[in-house]
Amino acid sequence: MAEEVILLDFWASMFGMRTRIALEEKKVKFDYREQDLWNKGSLLLEMNPIHKKIPVLIHNGKPVCESLIQVEYIDETWPGENPFLPSDPYQRAHAKFWADFIDKKVNVTARRIWAIKGEEKEASKELIDIFKTLEAELGDKHYFGGETFGYVDIALIGFYSWFGVYNKFGNMRIETECPTLTAWAQRCLKRESVAKTLPESEKVTTFISQRLGVE
Amino acid sequence: MAEEVILLDFWASMFGMRTRIALEEKKVKFDYREQDLWNKGSLLLEMNPIHKKIPVLIHNGKPVCESLIQVEYIDETWPGENPFLPSDPYQRAHAKFWADFIDKKVNVTARRIWAIKGEEKEASKELIDIFKTLEAELGDKHYFGGETFGYVDIALIGFYSWFGVYNKFGNMRIETECPTLTAWAQRCLKRESVAKTLPESEKVTTFISQRLGVE
Numbered sequence: 001m002a003e004e005v006i007l008l009d010f011w012a013s014m015f016g017m018r019t020r021i022a023l024e025e026k027k028v029k030f031d032y033r034e035q036d037l038w039n040k041g042s043l044l045l046e047m048n049p050i051h052k053k054i055p056v057l058i059h060n061g062k063p064v065c066e067s068l069i070q071v072e073y074i075d076e077t078w079p080g081e082n083p084f085l086p087s088d089p090y091q092r093a094h095a096k097f098w099a100d101f102i103d104k105k106v107n108v109t110a111r112r113i114w115a116i117k118g119e120e121k122e123a124s125k126e127l128i129d130i131f132k133t134l135e136a137e138l139g140d141k142h143y144f145g146g147e148t149f150g151y152v153d154i155a156l157i158g159f160y161s162w163f164g165v166y167n168k169f170g171n172m173r174i175e176t177e178c179p180t181l182t183a184w185a186q187r188c189l190k191r192e193s194v195a196k197t198l199p200e201s202e203k204v205t206t207f208i209s210q211r212l213g214v215e
Numbered sequence: 216m217a218e219e220v221i222l223l224d225f226w227a228s229m230f231g232m233r234t235r236i237a238l239e240e241k242k243v244k245f246d247y248r249e250q251d252l253w254n255k256g257s258l259l260l261e262m263n264p265i266h267k268k269i270p271v272l273i274h275n276g277k278p279v280c281e282s283l284i285q286v287e288y289i290d291e292t293w294p295g296e297n298p299f300l301p302s303d304p305y306q307r308a309h310a311k312f313w314a315d316f317i318d319k320k321v322n323v324t325a326r327r328i329w330a331i332k333g334e335e336k337e338a339s340k341e342l343i344d345i346f347k348t349l350e351a352e353l354g355d356k357h358y359f360g361g362e363t364f365g366y367v368d369i370a371l372i373g374f375y376s377w378f379g380v381y382n383k384f385g386n387m388r389i390e391t392e393c394p395t396l397t398a399w400a401q402r403c404l405k406r407e408s409v410a411k412t413l414p415e416s417e418k419v420t421t422f423i424s425q426r427l428g429v430e
Contacts, residue, residue, distance in 0.1 A: 050316060050348065059305075062305060064305070064308045064312075065312055066311075066312060066315055069308050069311045069312055069315065070308075072307075072308070072311070073304050073305070073307070073308040076304035076307065077304045089288050089291035089292045090274075090277060090279070090288070092287075092288070092291065093279045093284050093285075093287070093288040096281075096284045096287070097279075097280055097281055097284055100281055100284065101265065133265065
């Protein structure tokens with residue numbers, strides 16, 4: 001039976017990017033359907049009635065919601081040669097810890113830089129601290145899991161396309177503050193899956209600036 | 216080699232309860248070490264330097280943090296006869312979705328009932344809606360995963376010992392509003408792992424009332 005894989009997504013979503021990268025890494029063909037987040041379509045509401053959020057992965061008619069769960073689902077459904085998660089339980093738990101850290105810390109803090117007036121300075125400082133913590137975890141490894149591009153890389157790399165937004169509204173330069181993380185992002189961008197998925201930083205910055213009515 | 220399993224925990228933590236129940240279900244002997252959360256010990260700070268939170272599971276000297284990650288780690292390390300998560304990727308993703316829903320919704324909303332003055336009424340209503348959503352997911356199944364006690368049950372059951380707190384501060388009676396969920400909790404309590412782990416609801420209510428200086 002032919003596989004039917006549909007992704008309900010929005011181009012600038014760093015969460016959606018995780019799922020797109022995961023599908024690209026596994027060479028799974030998918031029908032990408034851009035969603036209007038300000039006027040949500042019936043398929044999105046039907047497939048994710050609880051959160052009503054993108055990304056939604058629909059595999060043979062059945063929805064999988066929440067991006068990290070989608071990445072694990074993709075890893076388990078199309079195991080292939082390069083699993084995203086290691087097989088050792090301790091190493092798996094370690095990778096999940098850092099992906100969870102990213103989910104709990106990065107977006108919550110980063111959003112405060114551009115979405116909440118008055119919090120820019122404090123939130124920028126906090127975001128740099130978070131990125132420095134991630135740099136310490138990365139160390140001199142090629143990817144977060146070692147030699148192989150995997151789960152934590154997929155969880156984090158989409159945020160790189162938002163650095164322009166954080167730099168502009170936080171009045172900083174993450175690339176100077178966090179050179180190790182920036183070098184890692186550049187390495188990730190050499191992968192076809194990532195290069196194909198991440199939008200230009202300028203495009204995201206223009207989009208957010210226009211939404212906020214800022215030059 | 217003898218296994219060394221240590222759990223840094225706090226008796227009233229519904230997150231710690233998940234890990235205790237998971238260990239009991241797998242018949243893993245562990246050294247339970249009650250932590251003083253208001254004066255954190257050096258082992259806790261050393262083993263969870265990022266979040267500095269309980270529960271921390273230390274297996275043969277190596278720490279695993281975050282309760283749901285611990286439950287998965289325990290499931291993978293001591294697979295035994297009754298896995299917490301099903302083997303089918305779609306069913307696994309489904310269980311992870313609901314555990315994630317519990318993590319994102321239940322505690323955040325429930326805390327507002329007793330910890331934030333003025334939000335009791337609104338938060339109580341929201342909590343009942345969340346529990347009703349969980350009741351709809353449970354349906355007429357014995358446990359969330361069907362016939363077998365598993366991941367979602369473990370993620371949720373600890374909150375039952377806090378119902379007294381929510382009822383008192385939210386001025387409601389969850390057991391009347393959500394009879395299906397209450398019946399499920401009663402079923403879970405028949406398991407030795409759960410009965411042994413959950414504190415008396417009155418004990419939690421007294422503890423929180425005393426901390427808040429409320430009769």
